[in-house]
Amino acid sequence: KAVTPSDVGKLNRLVVPKQHAEKHFPPTTAAATGSNGKGVLLNFEDGEGKVWRFRYSYxxxxxxxxxxxxxxxxxxETGLRAGDTVAFYRSAYGNDTEDQLFIDYKKMNKNDGAADAAVSDENETGHVAVKLFGVDIAGGMAGSSGG
Amino acid sequence: KAVTPSDVGKLNRLVVPKQHAEKHFPPTTAAATGSNGKGVLLNFEDGEGKVWRFRYSYxxxxxxxxxxxxxxxxxxETGLRAGDTVAFYRSAYGNDTEDQLFIDYKKMNKNDGAADAAVSDENETGHVAVKLFGVDIAGGMAGSSGG
DNA sequence: ATGGTGACCTGTGAA
DNA sequence: TTTCACAGGTCACCA
Incomplete structure (x- = not known):
């Protein structure tokens, strides 16, 4: 998804496009999450092996x-800005709760004042190691072209 | 405590300074409250003998x-505003659960549009009858000078 | 539908 | 630098 100003603003939330959420994300129903409607905590690994934990809910x-x-x-921490893209992937080998999840991002703007992210001469990305899995579960959520 | 804008605003809560809470307020643990972590209901008597019941929780x-x-x-009902002070006292003669609790307040601002509180020529307070107990368990939480 | 309440969350400043 | 308190918010539930 190309993130919107709201996605990187003060609202502290990312809207996951509904159709992708319902197709590829774990369910958020009470039955699936174990009795409450508070959503679920999901761990996403980025290309550097760093784990990002987000609450995902409806x-x-x-x-x-x-x-x-x-x-x-x-x-x-990534210095993500409006117009940049984020993509989510999952290993897709088991059921939803056992799938490993990954996150990738691509910064479209140069000269960003990111907190501490390394800035290269190229457009910066969160690495594309996840592409090695060959899965494109989140296909369409963001461009998947590597560097 | 000198109340903050948030303490008297739309959040409908007063933050009790942690240090004082842990020293002088009843415990909020599951063991103490009887199995749930929803906090406890406490009755505080003001200088007029009026009882105010608050939920106290962590x-x-x-x-x-x-x-x-x-x-x-x-x-x-008191017309409390930011900058005013509230103080809590307890009788401190038994264990926590048997102590009698008191609340006092002092309005620092004149010309308040309090709901129905009597406004004197002096700074208005919630009376200081509790001082007759001679205890200052909450010492330091607010000035204790009477009017 | 609406407001009150409860639990959860975060940025920021200070220790 | 890291931790921590907390002021100022959010959303969900329930009556």
Missing amino acids: WNSSQSYVLTKGWSRFVK | WNSSQSYVLTKGWSRFVK
């Missing part, structure tokens, strides 16, 4: 799937 | 002790 009020807790930290 | 997420239910009513 907001009835806006009929939207969102990543909330943990997201603002991701934005800050 | 918020894990912010690592804070708070008074929630009942607090907004107290704010409304």
